[in-house]
Amino acid sequence: MKLFGSYTSPFVRHCRIALMQSGLDWEMVELDIHTSENPGTPTLRVPFLEDGERKLTDSTPIIKYVREKSDQSFIPDVQDLDRYCLANTLLDAAINLFLLERSGIDIDTNKYTRRQQQRVELVLKELDSVTLPTSGDLSDADYRVAVAAAWGQFRNRFSIASHANLQQLLEIAGKDPVFVATAPPAA
Numbered sequence: 001m002k003l004f005g006s007y008t009s010p011f012v013r014h015c016r017i018a019l020m021q022s023g024l025d026w027e028m029v030e031l032d033i034h035t036s037e038n039p040g041t042p043t044l045r046v047p048f049l050e051d052g053e054r055k056l057t058d059s060t061p062i063i064k065y066v067r068e069k070s071d072q073s074f075i076p077d078v079q080d081l082d083r084y085c086l087a088n089t090l091l092d093a094a095i096n097l098f099l100l101e102r103s104g105i106d107i108d109t110n111k112y113t114r115r116q117q118q119r120v121e122l123v124l125k126e127l128d129s130v131t132l133p134t135s136g137d138l139s140d141a142d143y144r145v146a147v148a149a150a151w152g153q154f155r156n157r158f159s160i161a162s163h164a165n166l167q168q169l170l171e172i173a174g175k176d177p178v179f180v181a182t183a184p185p186a187a
């Protein structure tokens with residue numbers, strides 16, 4: 001199967017983690033979604049996955065598909081799923097702000113972008129308040145929070161300096177071979 005995406009995307013990173021842990025046959029097709037004329041996905045976002053006739057357009061069904069195809073489960077617990085979704089909300093807001101700023105919008109004066117900034121801070125605080133996993137035993141909710149926190153540091157989009165649990169989660173994830181192997185390339 002083919003995973004389309006970039007090495008800097010946190011959503012793609014999580015898919016790569018699941019694929020590397022799956023033992024399945026797959027390859028990464030590098031794609032710059034911002035410059036590609038006809039990227040082959042209606043979302044105009046990465047990741048997307050092709051496996052024969054099957055096409056998946058979002059990291060969540062991709063990870064569920066990969067986990068289940070390799071006899072693993074995908075977030076059975078509803079509270080873990082909520083945490084996973086919170087990390088998605090954090091990423092969506094932070095990436096949206098990143099792209100708006102890059103396109104020339106002043107995100108400090110616009111009412112909606114200020115709300116997005118507030119959302120980032122509130123979700124970070126909420127994510128910091130949950131129990132940490134033990135080393136070597138990261139769930140998909142842990143991975144999602146970890147790739148989100150790591151992306152924020154990589155792009156300098158938010159600080160986790162006052163969030164001790166998130167810092168510790170990144171330390172735990174830093175001992176996980178696939179998390180380390182999928183780190184975004186140095187700029």
Ligand SMILES: N[C@@H](CCC(=O)N[C@@H](CS)C(=O)NCC(=O)O)C(=O)O
Binds near residue numbers: 008
């Ligand atoms: N819900 C999607 C989000 C994917 C997403 O936002 N990808 C970003 C890269 S990290 C993207 O392609 N953004 C391009 C754009 O918004 O124009 C998923 O989980 O796959």
